[in-house]
Amino acid sequence: DIPMTQSPSSLSASVGDRVTITCRATESISNYLNWYQQKPGKAPKLLIYATSSLKSGVPSRFSGSGAGTEFTLTISSLHPEDFATYYCQQNYRTPLTFGQGTKLDI
């Protein structure tokens, strides 16, 4: 297994803030890293695949970077609808594994 660790686990921020969430793998996963957003009571949504490629329709304020074992998700300027829980997920090798999540709230 490849455990994924996100930091922080929770984050308080305000509209307009720039926030960064970190995801670390215990071994290199190249760039096989995806990011998801989940709002309460809803299914997750794919934001970013292959570390830095934005899924069609996702606002450009979201960006991803990294390689190997360390990755980041950055939201350049928070909008009210961005308050949610974010998960990273490695797709390098099965079993596919998720980070524990980062809850972003006001």
Added chain:
Amino acid sequence: EMQLVESGGGSVQPGGSLRLSCAASGFTTSDHYMGWVRQVPGKGLEWVGRGKNPGHGYTTEYAASVKGRFTISRDDSKNSLYLQMNSLKTEDTAVYYCVREGGYCVNDVCYYYAMDVWGQGTTVTVSS
């Protein structure tokens, strides 16, 4: 519009069985890996398993926690995916999501998969 709709969730006693179904629309399941992810309410996401498409031999892969108890199958003629869950344990209680793993190409490398379509989830409760 691409959509996944799960059904079959419910309450069952430990040791029991349940079969979840997932009906896809707006895309062809035979073109994609399809899988299941579960989430204990208030907790994180856990991958359950996946079934690869015909081009990859219909291979199935499972998380260690469910291997030998859960079976993923698909009927591409019905554009559907299934999860047969046997020998259920209380720790299997969760919301189960059906997912499509879309394949993506980046810089001419086409081995990137991501869960790009999710169902609304169906709740499974295992309790005596």
